[in-house]
Amino acid sequence: MVLSVENLTVVSSQGKRTFPVVEDLSLSIGRGGTLALVGESGCGKTVSALSIMGLLPPGFSIASGSITLGGEKISSLPKSKLRGLRGRRMSMIFQEPMTALNPVMAIGKQVAEVLKSHRICPPGQIKGRVVDLLAEVGLPDPERQYWAYPHEFSGGMRQRVMCVMALAASPDLIIADEPTTALDATVQAQILDLLRDLQAKRGLAILLITHNLLAASLLADRVAVLYAGRKVEEGPTDEVLTNPLHPYARGLMDSQPKLTLGQGGTQGMARRLKIIAGQVPPPSQRQGGCHFHGRCEASTDKCQKEIPTLIARSGGHSVACFGAEEGGKA
Amino acid sequence: MNAQDNVDLLRVDNLSVTYSRRGSPGAIKAVRDVSFKVRKRKTMGLVGESGSGKTSAALAVMRVLEPASGTIHLGDVDLTGLAGRALRHQRHRFQMIFQDPASSLNPRLRARDILTEPMLLCGLGSKSQRLEKAAELLDKVGLPPDCLGLYPHQFSGGQRQRLVIARALSTSPELVVADEPVSALDAAIQAQILNLLSDLRANFGLTVLFISHDLGVVQHACHDVAVMRRGEIVEMASTEALFSCPSHPYTWALLSASIPGGPLKSVLKKAFGLAPEKSLRDKGTHQNGAHSNGVHYNGLNDNGGCLYSACPLREARCRQESPPLREIDPGHFSRCHLANQVRDLGGALLAGASENSRDRDQAHGHGHSPDFGQTFPGQPKSPGDLTVAA
Known part of the structure; x- marks a missing residue:
């Protein structure tokens, strides 16, 4: 396993009180594997990613659990050691490339910084290496792009630059936090293709964080659904997306407008989309039991009192729901 | 009802929008000779990648951008011929819903002022009538009645978009131009807003020009669709016809x-x-006055062929x-x-x-x-x- 997260709990402190933001989360990704973490905003997807990277913002801390990267436990490493790992062993692609790139620094220089700080190659070879990397992610005319600035690039090209920076030091793990949310469908497809190509070439492990189920289906081989800080379902991508077991996962799939090719599509909003009423409860308002019970149509007294545990089902599919336990589907 | 259904509320004829840039020869043609109609009480989708000119076309319809040529009729009124007071006089009839609710709401105004300002500017109603309307709108878009005194940052993303929608409806418009109304929203919130738009369209008899890059959303939301690329409409048909063939x-x-x-x-x-590689190379780079990804067609290499190289x-x-x-079929147009x-x-x-x-x-x-x-x-x-x- 490249990455394994075990029973991770992350808390946020507000004054003297602390609230769990991520609870008892376990994940693992092998070499060449992609796990998609899906859920609405406020479900703890990004916090989970940041805790793996050791980049939790002030006020957040890991309360328990462990994070292991390539056999080395990194959750308890001091900051100085972590800095050496970031970029070299694991790196992150951020959602909005325009804010993640330095607007007043040439693209090539920004990529070169990664190589320099990790002493990946001798100073004389840095530029050539950057140009190679830019070419690798499909940027045309990389020699000239070296001196281009982020504002000269389109969203898709910027995201390619983010990919270069994440890959420059040949990490084993890449965390892609909503890498395509700011992009068009066609550019999204291109970026996901690129990530898949790079993954195949280098055996990368990818943790994809997204609320876009199409993106998840295009890149991931496993999907984990997060709700209010807890993993409620996990399984192979097609299993989870075609046959979701948890009522939240099912609600999420049903709320998407379906693209239908050929005859038989509905239009003009003739069909109402199914929605999940209510919102994700913020960490300070989460109570005992299943966090989803307030929005769940099938919730019972048991759901309010007890926390459902993840139960393995056939085909590597697991779900945390009392309803799904008893009668197949809730 | 039937006769009314087939009337076109918005008619755009031969619309072109160009952007000129200092230091570059010629202008960028963002919208090239685009014509379409939106039927009354129906939703028309404009779909395309970023840079295809769909937002430029919408902004021209809103009269935010000055069209280089072409006419825009709202009902019987030629909007392109209007300016100043005469245009302002028509403003209440067409309003816009923006993509990113966070950046299209003034952070220093309370919900009350956000909702009443358009009516004030269009000279509609008395102060008390405007407030009454604001309260009514909150209810219509599913916001709690006690939030009139709140600032935009006190709302969640989905609520903010509801506020933007309420603001667009405050002048009781006939036409609403919705520019990517759900793209900035979470998957689950998207569905809520799409359902809301559908209810509002039915309840208020709205005509909607719906801009999106998401084909799933367009198929769900629109009666008719026009696909744009490089400022041109490349295909236009009823949603059913477009997605079936x-x-x-x-x-x-x-x-x-x-x-x-x-x-x-x-x-x-x-x-x-x-x-991907081919289209990137084809799009070129930031030279010769084109948009950085070059999707905006600058008209310089116009050798008369099809633009879809x-x-x-x-x-x-x-x-x-x-x-x-x-x-190619009745009501089904293709530029191929x-x-x-x-x-x-x-x-x-x-x-x-x-x-x-x-x-x-x-x-x-x-x-x-x-x-x-x-x-x-x-x-x-x-x-x-x-x-x-x-």
């Missing part, structure tokens, strides 16, 4: 980018392209003759010399793929097969489908 290779390419991996996707990709079906004629937007062949080829691929998946479903005992085509998103049929031929 797309007749422009670019429409197919867009579709293949919007469906999950699977045999159908690889087949479509192979046939209709959007190969990445088209895998391109033949000699396409290089020389610019295809007109022609009616090979429109009929494209439609037949696509239809055959689609039928083949659905046949395949049905066979496999039966073999696997999957009880989940739709009759035809596939329903998306994110519903690959078997693990093997996830690997797309590179």
Whole structure:
């Protein structure tokens, strides 16, 4: 396993009180594997990613659990050691490339910084290496792009630059936090293709964080659904997306407008989309039991009192729901 | 009712929008000779990638951008001929919903002022009437009545978009231009806003010009669709016709980018392209005054051929003759010399793929097969489908 997260709990402190933001989360990704973490905003997807990277913002801390990267436990490493790992062993692609790139620094220089700080190659070879990397992610005319600035690039090209920076030091793990949310469908497809190509070439492990189920289906081989800080379902991508077991996962799939090719599509909003009423409860308002019970149509007294545990089902599919336990589907 | 249904509320004829840039020869043609109509009480979708000119067209309709040529009629009124007070006099009839609610709401105004300001500017009602209307609008868009005194940052993302929608409705417009109204929202919130728009359209008898890059959303939300690329409409039809038999290779390419991996996707990709390297190179770079990804067509390399140079079906004629937007079926327009062949080829691929998946479903005992085509998103049929031929 490249990455394994075990029973991770992350808390946020507000004054003297602390609230769990991520609870008892376990994940693992092998070499060449992609796990998609899906859920609405406020479900703890990004916090989970940041805790793996050791980049939790002030006020957040890991309360328990462990994070292991390539056999080395990194959750308890001091900051100085972590800095050496970031970029070299694991790196992150951020959602909005325009804010993640330095607007007043040439693209090539920004990529070169990664190589320099990790002493990946001798100073004389840095530029050539950057140009190679830019070419690798499909940027045309990389020699000239070296001196281009982020504002000269389109969203898709910027995201390619983010990919270069994440890959420059040949990490084993890449965390892609909503890498395509700011992009068009066609550019999204291109970026996901690129990530898949790079993954195949280098055996990368990818943790994809997204609320876009199409993106998840295009890149991931496993999907984990997060709700209010807890993993409620996990399984192979097609299993989870075609046959979701948890009522939240099912609600999420049903709320998407379906693209239908050929005859038989509905239009003009003739069909109402199914929605999940209510919102994700913020960490300070989460109570005992299943966090989803307030929005769940099938919730019972048991759901309010007890926390459902993840139960393995056939085909590597697991779900945390009392309803799904008893009668197949809730 | 029937007669009313077939009236066009918005009529855009030969609209062009250009941006001129200092130091660059010629202007960038963001919208090139675009004509379309929006039927009263219906939703018309403009779909395309960023840079295709869909937002420029919408802004021209809103009279935020000055069109270089062409006319825009709202009912009987020619909006392009109006300016100043006369234009302001018409403003209440057409309003806009913006993409990013966070940046389109003044952070220093309370909800009350956000909702009453448009009425004030259009000179509608007395102060008390405006407040009354504001309260009524909150209810209509599903916001709690006690939030009139709140500032935008005190709302959640979905609530903010509801506020933007309420603001657009405050002047009781006939036409609403919605520019990517759900793209900035979370998956689950998207559905809520789409349902809300659908209710409002029905309740208020609104006509909607709906701009989006998401084909799933467009198919769900719109009665008619126009696909734009490089400032041109490349295909236009009723939603049903467009999605059942797309007749422009670019429409197919867009579709293949919007469906999950699977045999159908690889087949479509192979046939209709959007190969990333090719299209990037084709788009060139930031030279010669084009948009950085070059999608904005600058008109300099206009050699008279079809603008879709990445088209895998391109033949000699396409290089020389610019295809007109022609009616291939009643109400179905395509800007392609090979429109009929494209439609037949696509239809055959689609039928083949659905046949395949049905066979496999039966073999696997999957009880989940739709009759035809596939329903998306994110519903690959078997693990093997996830690997797309590179």
